[in-house]
Amino acid sequence: xxxxxxxxxxxxxxxxxxxxxxxxxxxxxxxxxxxxxxxxxxxxxxxxxxxxxxxxxxxxxxxxxxxxxxxxxxxxxxxxxxxxxxxxxxxxxxxxxxxxxxxxxxxxxxxxxxxxxxxxxxxxxxxxxxxxxxxxxxxxxxxxxxxxxxxxxxxxxxxxxxxxxxxxxxxxxxxxxxxxxxxxxxxxxxxxxxxxxxxxxxxxxxxxxxxxxxxxxxxxxxxxxxxxxxxxxxxxxxxxxxxxxxxxxxxxxxxxxxxxxxxxxxxxxxxxxxxxxxxxxxxxxxxxxxxxxxxxxxxxxxxxxxxxxxxxxxxxxxxxxxxxxxxxxxxxxxxxxxxxxxxxxxxxxx
Amino acid sequence: xxxxxxxxxxxxxxxxxxxxxxxxxxxxxxxxxxxxxxxxxxxxxxxxxxxxxxxxxxxxxxxxxxxxxxxxxxxxxxxxxxxxxxxxxxxxxxxxxxxxxxxxxxxxxxxxxxxxxxxxxxxxxxxxxxxxxxxxxxxxxxxxxxxxxxxxxxxxxxx
Numbered sequence: 001x002x003x004x005x006x007x008x009x010x011x012x013x014x015x016x017x018x019x020x021x022x023x024x025x026x027x028x029x030x031x032x033x034x035x036x037x038x039x040x041x042x043x044x045x046x047x048x049x050x051x052x053x054x055x056x057x058x059x060x061x062x063x064x065x066x067x068x069x070x071x072x073x074x075x076x077x078x079x080x081x082x083x084x085x086x087x088x089x090x091x092x093x094x095x096x097x098x099x100x101x102x103x104x105x106x107x108x109x110x111x112x113x114x115x116x117x118x119x120x121x122x123x124x125x126x127x128x129x130x131x132x133x134x135x136x137x138x139x140x141x142x143x144x145x146x147x148x149x150x151x152x153x154x155x156x157x158x159x160x161x162x163x164x165x166x167x168x169x170x171x172x173x174x175x176x177x178x179x180x181x182x183x184x185x186x187x188x189x190x191x192x193x194x195x196x197x198x199x200x201x202x203x204x205x206x207x208x209x210x211x212x213x214x215x216x217x218x219x220x221x222x223x224x225x226x227x228x229x230x231x232x233x234x235x236x237x238x239x240x241x242x243x244x245x246x247x248x249x250x251x252x253x254x255x256x257x258x259x260x261x262x263x264x265x266x267x268x269x270x271x272x273x274x275x276x277x278x279x280x281x282x283x284x285x286x287x288x289x290x291x292x293x294x295x296x297x298x299x300x301x302x303x304x305x306x307x308x309x310x311x312x313x314x315x316x317x318x319x320x321x322x323x324x325x326x327x328x329x330x331x332x333x334x335x336x337x338x339x340x341x342x343x344x345x346x347x348x349x350x
Numbered sequence: 351x352x353x354x355x356x357x358x359x360x361x362x363x364x365x366x367x368x369x370x371x372x373x374x375x376x377x378x379x380x381x382x383x384x385x386x387x388x389x390x391x392x393x394x395x396x397x398x399x400x401x402x403x404x405x406x407x408x409x410x411x412x413x414x415x416x417x418x419x420x421x422x423x424x425x426x427x428x429x430x431x432x433x434x435x436x437x438x439x440x441x442x443x444x445x446x447x448x449x450x451x452x453x454x455x456x457x458x459x460x461x462x463x464x465x466x467x468x469x470x471x472x473x474x475x476x477x478x479x480x481x482x483x484x485x486x487x488x489x490x491x492x493x494x495x496x497x498x499x500x501x502x503x504x505x506x507x508x509x
Contacts, residue, residue, distance in 0.1 A: 080508055087477035090504040093497070097486050104483035108476070118482075142483040160484050168485055 002275060004173070007166035013145060027170060028177045031144050035178055048211050051181055052136065059143045060110075060117040063136060064088075065124045066095060075121065084109050088119065095123045099163065101135040104142050118143055133211065134172075134218040137179030141171040173225075180222035185210055189226055198227050198340060200303065200329050220340070221269070230274035230343055234281055235267040236293050237336035241284060241316070262286055263297055266336065279343065281313075281321070288312045296330035297337045305329040307344045377421070378410040380435055384428045385410075398427035451475075460498040470509045474501060 004010055005024050014023035019030055035051070038058045045051055056062065064075055072092040079088035085107050094103060102122045110117040120139035124132050146167065161168045188209050192202045200220075207219040224231045238261040239245070268281045287293040290312065296304040311323030330339035385395050392410075396403045400423055408414040416424075418432075425432045433439065453461075453471060461471040478496060502509075 080505070085480075086473075086505050086508040087480045089508065090477070090501050093500045093504055094484070100484065100486050102483075102485065103481055106480050106482050108480055138485075139483065146483065159482050160486055163485055171483075 002272070004166060004169055009166040010170050013167065013170065017145065024170065024173060027145060028174060031141065031174050031178050032182070034144060035181070046184070048179070048181060048184060048214075051184075052140070055140055057115065059140065060115055061120060061140070061143050062116040062118070063120050063122055063139070065122045065132070066091070067124050067129075079107075079119070083107070085119075088121070091121050095121075095125075101128055101131055102139045104139050130215045131218070133214040134175055134179060137175035138171050141174035141178070145171070145174065176218065176222050176225055179214075179218070180210070185222065186226070189223060193223065193227065196229055197327070198223055198229075198231055198342065200331060200340070217338070224269070224271045224340070227271055228273060230277045230279045231271050232274050232279055232281060232341045233267075233269040233338065234265050234293070234341065235336050235338045236263055236287055236297060237266045238262060238297075239264050239266060239284075263294060277343075278322075279324070279341075281341070282315070285313060285315065285321075288314070292328040292330050293337055293339050296332050296339070301332075303329070303331050376412055377416065377435055378412045380430075380438060381406075381424060381428070382410040384430055388428070395424070395427060399423045454496075456496070457498050460502070464499075464502065466502070466509075473509055474498060474505070477501075477505065 001022060002024060005022055010023045010027070014026050017027065017030060019026035035055060038054055039045055039051065042050075042054060045054065064071070066072060066075075069092070075091055076089040079085040085105070087105060087108075091103065094100060100123065102120055105119045105121065107114070107117055107119060120136070120143075122132060122135050122139070128135075163169075185206075188206045192205050192209075194202070203220050203223050204216060206223065207214055207216055210219070220233065224233055240259055240261050241264075244259045263286060265281055265283055265285045265287070268283060270280060274280070287297075291308055292304050292306045296302075305328065307325055307327050309323055310321040310326055312320070314320040325344040327342050327344045328339050330337050381395075385392070390398075392403055392406050396406045399406075399420075401420060405414070409416055421435055422432055425435050428435075451472065453475065457471055457475060460466075461468075461474075466474075478501070
């Protein structure tokens with residue numbers, strides 16, 4: 001079982017929804033089943049945008065997107081002045097937080113039949129626009145699970161959570177699952193993905209065919225989740241060692257003591273197959289200078305690929321990763337590099 | 351305030367039912383008890399119910415009776431049922447438990463500093479509860495870390 005399956009919050013959520021079995025799978029199946037039921041009367045649906053429209057209508061939910069400050073003024077006018085939903089006049093200061101992409105509000109004055117009983121406000125300004133597609137499905141995931149009608153009077157958990165919170169990660173899993181709806185996504189995935197090798201090019205082809213407004217990253221995760229062989233996704237950026245960051249935060253360093261940030265792994269996500277095989281990376285590891293990841297960050301090329309031995313990846317305290325020949329594809333996106341890492345023996349990319 | 355290191359909150363009880371220990375026998379006494387519970391002066395209730403101070407004073411002291419329409423105004427102002435005011439019992443037994451409203455300490459403090467009424471503070475709290483899912487870059491948040499000042503500034507024209 002994954003870590004998420006073992007988190008008490010996700011176990012509790014599955015129980016509250018009346019689900020049995022492995023919590024994450026049970027919750028994903030529950031959401032997919034709900035969407036399937038709603039779509040059963042719409043055989044001609046052939047895009048994810050159409051599916052979203054139907055799901056929103058059934059969920060009595062609407063989206064309000066913020067592209068500039070005028071949109072906050074519009075929210076205030078339409079909802080606070082027009083419908084007496086004063087809380088929506090407070091959205092502007094709430095979205096000052098760079099980590100806030102969306103907020104789901106239950107209207108207090110809506111009737112049970114109103115199409116907009118729930119209003120999800122999505123921040124689409126600046127770099128947050130790239131996550132628009134995924135954020136919308138993330139909010140839908142909340143509506144389908146933590147705030148579905150049968151739980152409205154039961155679910156009293158805190159509404160404000162960080163992105164590492166198990167419930168938030170569960171919502172991300174749901175968004176990745178139903179936002180990349182099987183009936184539409186799986187045929188494209190099968191058509192364009194080699195059985196043993198997931199390439200960045202294939203992901204981009206799938207993304208454009210499925211939904212151009214979906215981000216590359218969310219499409220990558222959707223592919224990674226479905227891929228039968230081990231794939232680890234990592235991000236690497238220049239940062240301090242954890243203990244140096246703590247010392248700096250506590251102002252315990254003199255100017256000439258300041259350590260230099262180095263390229264380190266800042267995020268790592270494994271698919272199920274990688275979890276089962278034990279293929280893993282640790283946060284804060286430094287990619288060796290010869291690594292594809294290192295060269296992609298400091299070199300001139302935006303994209304690089306190649307094979308290397310994970311045994312070259314060492315820990316500052318000593319030791320290294322288990323030796324394994326892997327295929328790495330890396331892309332430089334400015335302030336960081338992201339990369340997919342797969343065992344080379346199972347990768348037969350042409 | 352709670353003790354033992356637990357998160358302190360101010361608890362304000364809206365208790366539409368009086369316990370047997372303080373059973374009231376007259377309408378006036380029930381009105382007086384409820385007014386005391388809310389911390390209101392006679393002026394406050396008189397204004398809220400649109401009656402005169404002298405009328406209210408006579409009523410509370412059992413010196414005069416009151417018609418149904420005036421009693422309804424008083425009941426509404428005190429957030430009590432008419433049944434209860436008239437009989438000391440409430441027909442809707444579904445409300446057996448006292449309805450408690452816990453005001454987070456930070457909100458209570460801000461409300462006091464800003465001179466908000468209790469109703470305004472409660473309105474802020476109710477609105478905060480309407481936000482049912484919100485991801486932030488900080489750790490799990492709770493009502494004691496909400497920026498009530500900014501919240502109030504954003505919505506005060508409506509309160």
